[in-house]
Amino acid sequence: MNKAVVINGSPRMERGYTAVVVEPFVEGMMDAGSHVEVFYASRLKVKPCACGELYCWNEAPGECCIKDKMQLLHPRLRHADILVLATPVYIPLPGDMQNVINRLCPLLEPVLEFRKGRTRARFRKDVRIRSIVLVSTGGWWEKQNFGTVLRIVKEFAQDASVNFAGAVLRPHASVMKRDGELTQDGRAVLDAVRKAGYELIKDGVMREETLKAISRPLISRAESPA
Numbered sequence: 001m002n003k004a005v006v007i008n009g010s011p012r013m014e015r016g017y018t019a020v021v022v023e024p025f026v027e028g029m030m031d032a033g034s035h036v037e038v039f040y041a042s043r044l045k046v047k048p049c050a051c052g053e054l055y056c057w058n059e060a061p062g063e064c065c066i067k068d069k070m071q072l073l074h075p076r077l078r079h080a081d082i083l084v085l086a087t088p089v090y091i092p093l094p095g096d097m098q099n100v101i102n103r104l105c106p107l108l109e110p111v112l113e114f115r116k117g118r119t120r121a122r123f124r125k126d127v128r129i130r131s132i133v134l135v136s137t138g139g140w141w142e143k144q145n146f147g148t149v150l151r152i153v154k155e156f157a158q159d160a161s162v163n164f165a166g167a168v169l170r171p172h173a174s175v176m177k178r179d180g181e182l183t184q185d186g187r188a189v190l191d192a193v194r195k196a197g198y199e200l201i202k203d204g205v206m207r208e209e210t211l212k213a214i215s216r217p218l219i220s221r222a223e224s225p226a
């Protein structure tokens, strides 16, 4: 069975707009037959990487020198086919999310290869992840706000030598709700998000058309408060 791990980096966890988008994405993946586990970076509260000497590569390959909740996450990640990194844009990432990403280092082989002009690593042989997906929400109007986060996640996928399977991006995410309730547009966006999750598992790719429906403007630039 296909397995996926979702790491939601929003400090607002279940109450955040990122969770509003991640929930139907997970439902779509599950409808398509995936087994999905969701973790919150701010609940795991993993410490920052402190082994500047790459202990997890040089001294004890595959092992982290810091003992905390990352030890719970590593085995789940080793057995997952898909990793979904879900995060709000926080110029660029919330701190707890950045800590989790840094602490993925023990899952990488201590071998560097020079490919297409760049130095790249790869996941260790006991790590099953083949695809990485980004799910992100932002507060501002334009999609360009996701540029840095998108680049970080794409770079990480390339560093791990796995497929970057695409990005589910929802700018001016708060506009999906009015007075605490989803608007009609908000519901349509979340239906498209559910479809994207389903497509990811069924077809291995999310259709361009589906991703566009998720990130389409819900108000004009002029109406935007930010």
Ligand SMILES: Cc1cc2nc3c(=O)[nH]c(=O)nc-3n(C[C@H](O)[C@H](O)[C@H](O)COP(=O)(O)O)c2cc1C
Binding pocket: 010, 011, 012, 013, 015, 016, 017, 018, 019, 088, 089, 090, 091, 137, 138, 139, 140, 141, 145, 172, 173, 174
């Ligand atoms: C510290 C901080 C920095 C932010 N920077 C940006 C930004 O650069 N671009 C953007 O579109 N939104 C930015 N936002 C807004 C959040 O990305 C947006 O409100 C998001 O949907 C929050 O998700 P959450 O409710 O899951 O935490 C920022 C918010 C915070 C608190």
